[in-house]
Amino acid sequence: MTNPSILYRGGLLFCPADPRATALLVRDGRIAWIGADVDAPRADRVVDLDGALVTPAFVDAHVHATDTGLALSGLDLSVARSAAEVLELLAGFAAALPSDAVVLGHGWDESGWERPEPPSAAELDRAAAGRRVYLSQASIHSALCSSALLAAAPAARDAVGFDPSGLVRRDAHHVVREVAFASVTAAQRERAQRAALRRAAASGIAAVHECGGPGTSSEADFTAVLGLSGVGGPEVYGYWGELMGAAKARELGAVGAGGDLYADGALGSRTAHLSSPYLDDPDGGCGFGYVTAEEVRAHLLDCAEQDMQGGFHAIGDAAVGTVLEGFAGAARVLGVDRLRAGRHRIEHAEILDKRLIAGFVDFGIVASMQPAFDRLWGGERGMYASRLGVDRSLASNPMGAMHGVGVTLAFGSDSPVTPLDPWGSVRAAAWHFNPVQRMSVRAAFAAHTRGGWEALPGSSLRGRLAEGVLAPGAAATFAVWSVPAGVERGLPVLLAADPELRGPADPTPLPVCRRTVLRGAVIYEEGSP
Known part of the structure; x- marks a missing residue:
């Protein structure tokens, strides 16, 4: 028995193949038709969009659900000065x-x-x-x-x-x-995870990549959030970050053996591994590397043996260099083509130069990045400038350069490190502190929608080419938005008309999610509990 067909009509659709489309028909979890209202076919139900914008739903490519839920309901210290x-x-x-x-x-x-x-x-x-x-x-x-x-x-x-x-x-x-x-009970953990996934759905996010592993989350925590995938909320794709743990990752239900597999730490804690010292470290330290190139090589070979996608958390240029050296070692064993076919990932990838970016291209590495890092800590006066100096700060998070040479980008939040705020992340990528690293709104939007699907291993998807777009035959996974600042070239206006007002404090109101739909099912409705 088929599910009732639903016609969404009277809106604005981000559909580059048919920019005049105002309606779409959903049947059995897929988009069955798209076009103008006057040409719409019959449907069992009709939803009036009332002029709202419909876009593909977002994918957040790096989250921590339990931490996010606990932060939403717990002690928020981000306001402390x-x-x-x-x-x-x-x-x-x-x-x-x-x-x-x-x-x-x-x-x-x-x-x-x-x-x-x-x-x-x-x-x-x-x-x-x-x-x-x-x-x-x-x-x-x-x-x-x-x-x-x-x-x-x-x-x-x-x-x-x-x-x-x-x-x-x-x-x-x-x-x-x-x-x-360990003090968090199973019931508290479930409430936190559900709260995080509700917030994601309310933000127009239909899928998240949960990153866990030793030192980040327990196996019980990780499998619990995977068990909530698509249960009235976003789908959850898990990455388990344990060195030589590809078989373990598969047993736990992960799609990849990566995510929070730490090659280094973080800039905020002065533990990201740099090739030259932190300027504000009294000991002149360069942070810390947690893996060797040989360990990276062995892990990638283990992933190949288990037919699993692999990856590493690497922020500093020394850490990224170590990971790429390990990729080169794996390529000598597997061959470059087989290594590239694994579509392995590096999370964060904040401090890079042209040579390191070339390594992403050579080995077909996906860059899972967080534009909000630049918005919150970049520029000439932010935390990165204090830690690294202005030149390294402005060169950090080189999303524009990576996009320009064809690196697959998958945007996310690393929530709760930064909030679940996809349009804010798109705006941050479009208005990077360094003009050289800015992307178009359309390219940044693609990295936060289609890019999240492309970052997943092929075996985990139900038709990769039918994800992250509005087109007949594609999955009916989309979000409906109020757009107070209007629409330009099919997407919301995110930047102030006056360039002097653009930046972290840009006054342009961001879109507000009215409905999120995952494979035809409504997972968020504005005003619902």
């Missing part, structure tokens, strides 16, 4: 919790404070009245911990990155994070 404000927010939040609770918070970023000195473990103890406290930095690659939490994680004291001040990085951070998140 000093250590004192962190403590004030912590005290107010902790006071409502049981005395034996673990306080989980996220989002503090000392790079924008007048005095970039985070609070100590002793200060956290006092503010939280002795409770265990875990407060992840915006990058999620370091955290502030209370003395009580450090005492509950004795192994952290012998791990690399431990500091008795309570600010932990690297291996020590992974230890305390695991202890802190």
